[in-house]
Amino acid sequence: MDNKKNIKHINSKLAPEPTLKRMPVYLLYLKKVISNNNGYISAPQMAAHFGYEPTQIVKDLAYTGVKGKPRVGYNIGELILTIENYLGFNNSNEAFLVGVGKLGQALLSYHELQGFGVKIIAAFDVDKTKIDTVYKHINILPVDKLGELAKRLGVSIGILTTPANVAQVVAEALVKSGITAIWNLTSVKLKLPNNVIVQETMMYADVAVLLKKVNDNCFNK
Amino acid sequence: MDNKKNIKHINSKLAPEPTLKRMPVYLLYLKKVISNNNGYISAPQMAAHFGYEPTQIVKDLAYTGVKGKPRVGYNIGELILTIENYLGFNNSNEAFLVGVGKLGQALLSYHELQGFGVKIIAAFDVDKTKIDTVYKHINILPVDKLGELAKRLGVSIGILTTPANVAQVVAEALVKSGITAIWNLTSVKLKLPNNVIVQETMMYADVAVLLKKVNDNCFNK
DNA sequence: TAGATTGTTAATCGATTAACAATC
């Protein structure tokens, strides 16, 4: 049962989380510079742009299994495809979004999200004024239809943008509907079975770091 | 010139970034359980809730300078105030938000943000249909008035929620207006002078991690 | 060939975890 995995990832290892988080940043940059330098880019060039160490770039890219040419660098087109493939962007990553508030609408508006592998195919809410309307070409449906649809369409990714006070309940309902991976943008620490993949985007966390830096800096000068 | 710093932070050290990011999560939890256990909580209790090691909680809290009682734990009210004070939430952290799209609106709607020390006092946009309207009690002003207002009100924090294609230009304008700290929610890697504090909230990064986990998991079973 | 860059292995650095003493 490990065979499939080995075949698929024969040239790639599981990268550490900091590396995974840098990869989409690389992608955005590579797509912008793809026509430069005959379509090649070197690790030192990228490093100069991001302010990283060249070695870090080389190591990060090595996780994807891509091969570079000494003295030349990496073929940008190949690099983009390899990274995208490594992260799984080319698989069918269809997702449901739950909670069509402002943040949910922001994500629905955010075309770039599709460039990062995720395709939102339906949105859900409890608000009757939103239900059965269409927002950015995506149908907004009543949340109690989610279970049936998730099973029928085989959707396994849920994007959680509900108010904090219902986040846990909705998350549990998602899991019951067969959702196995949740991108959680609420401020709630979800308690779910271990086999559910939960990825948190905690905006507060960054605010705290910012304020601390602001606070300390003001004493430094 | 280091005196002030020493006086202010006599009982506290600068915490590493992972610790700083956990602190707002602690705050949310503490505010919820403040009336439990006679208002006391122990590190092992918190650890059990978050799935962390008790030692990590103890160490994290120690950075704030708070004192706990062996066999009892920490006074929750005191703990909350100490963390908030350590992070600088009690200072006047007034901010301008630039870019009143859906994401900007989400942040303006997000009362919780004030509980994390940041107070948005004005918003800016270029869209004439938005300018001079009020959203969630906050005035939306033309972006070219930002510089004058920032100087007059002494605002030093900018929240960047513009479209990606203008992010760099707007960020530079913010810096020129005296803004010294930017919370960047766009997908653009900003190039700014070193003395400007930039905190990135890169939602893509988390999506990439999620997809990779989803992808790998599906081969494991 | 010379030299820049990849790719890998070793060293460093920093954060987490473990161990243990101090304390109420």
Add this chain to the structure above:
DNA sequence: TAGATTGTTAATCGATTAACAATC
């Protein structure tokens, strides 16, 4: 007092950076 928890110091773990060999 006994025992749980704080608080600190040491050990471990993992990621970044440095060193260097391989390669085009």
